[in-house]
Amino acid sequence: MNSNFIQVQNAEMVFNTKKGRFHALREINLNVAKGEFVTLIGHSGCGKSTLLNLIAGLTLPSSGALICDNREIAAPGPERAVVFQNHSLLPWLTCEENVHLAVERVFGATESKAQLKARSLAALDLVNMGHAATKRPHEISGGMKQRVGIARALAMEPKVLLMDEPFGALDALTRAHLQDELLKIVARTQSTVVMVTHDVDEAVLLSDRIVMMTNGPAATIGEILSIDLERPRNRVELAEDTKYVHYRKEVLDFLYTRHGHVEKAA
Structure with a gap:
C-alpha cells in the first residue's frame, strides 16, 4: 500500500480579510494511504473544510506543499472529486x-x-x-x-473522493442509511476518501483514521486516532463493541476535554 498517496507537507493557510490577516491553518503534515478512509473532525472554525479545499486544489496554501499520486496539487482535477x-x-x-x-x-x-x-x-x-x-x-x-x-x-x-459533511443536512435516519451505503460503495470501489465531519459516531464508524484538529485560529492536527475495527462494519453490532466505545470516548475526550470548545462572550 502506498502510504504517501496524498501528502500534506508543512502546509500553512493565511487569508487576507478586511480585518487583517487570518491564520487559518499552521504546520499541517499528513499522509494518506491509497484506499484509506480518513475523517477530519474538530470544532467549528478549526479549518477542516479549508484543509479539504487545499487537497481539492480549490485553494492554494500560503506555504508548504500538497501532493497526490506523486503530483503537486496546483488546481482542481478530475482525479480528486468533491462532494459538498x-x-x-x-x-x-x-x-x-x-x-x-x-x-x-x-x-x-x-x-x-x-x-x-x-x-x-x-x-x-x-x-x-x-x-x-x-x-x-x-x-x-x-x-x-x-x-x-x-x-x-x-x-x-476519481483517485480520491473528498467529502465535506455530505450527510450533515439530512435527518438522522437518512444519514445513517447513507453512511451504510457509503461503507458498501467504498468497499466495492476501493476509493481513497478524505471526509469532513462533526459527527463522532460517523467518524468512528467510517474511518481507518480520525484526524482531530485543534481549535482555530492557527489550527493544526492535534492527534490522529487509528480505528482498528474489522470491515465490513455493522452499526448495530458496533454499538456495544468495547473497542468502538473506546474510540468514541477518545474522540470525545479530545474535543471536549483536551481541546474543549469555549464560547466567546458577545
Whole structure:
C-alpha cells in the first residue's frame, strides 16, 4: 500500500480579510494511504473544510506543499472529486443528465455517447438511484439528491473522493442509511476518501483514521486516532463493541476535554 498517496507537507493557510490577516491553518503534515478512509473532525472554525479545499486544489496554501499520486496539487482535477453538503445538482437537468455532465468532462474525448450514457447509469446504479434517472432534483428527496451527488463524483472514477459533511443536512435516519451505503460503495470501489465531519459516531464508524484538529485560529492536527475495527462494519453490532466505545470516548475526550470548545462572550 502506498502510504504517501496524498501528502500534506508543512502546509500553512493565511487569508487576507478586511480585518487583517487570518491564520487559518499552521504546520499541517499528513499522509494518506491509497484506499484509506480518513475523517477530519474538530470544532467549528478549526479549518477542516479549508484543509479539504487545499487537497481539492480549490485553494492554494500560503506555504508548504500538497501532493497526490506523486503530483503537486496546483488546481482542481478530475482525479480528486468533491462532494459538498449541498448536492449542487442543476435543477433543470435529470439525475442522469447531472451525472453525465461530469462523465462527459472526463471521458468525452475518448468515449462514444453510448459509453458515456452507460457510465452515467452505472454510477446511479452504484448508489441505488437507477430508478430515478429521468427525474429532476425537485422530484426526489434530500437523501436521494445527495446520492446523485455521490454518483456524479464516483462516475469520474476519481483517485480520491473528498467529502465535506455530505450527510450533515439530512435527518438522522437518512444519514445513517447513507453512511451504510457509503461503507458498501467504498468497499466495492476501493476509493481513497478524505471526509469532513462533526459527527463522532460517523467518524468512528467510517474511518481507518480520525484526524482531530485543534481549535482555530492557527489550527493544526492535534492527534490522529487509528480505528482498528474489522470491515465490513455493522452499526448495530458496533454499538456495544468495547473497542468502538473506546474510540468514541477518545474522540470525545479530545474535543471536549483536551481541546474543549469555549464560547466567546458577545
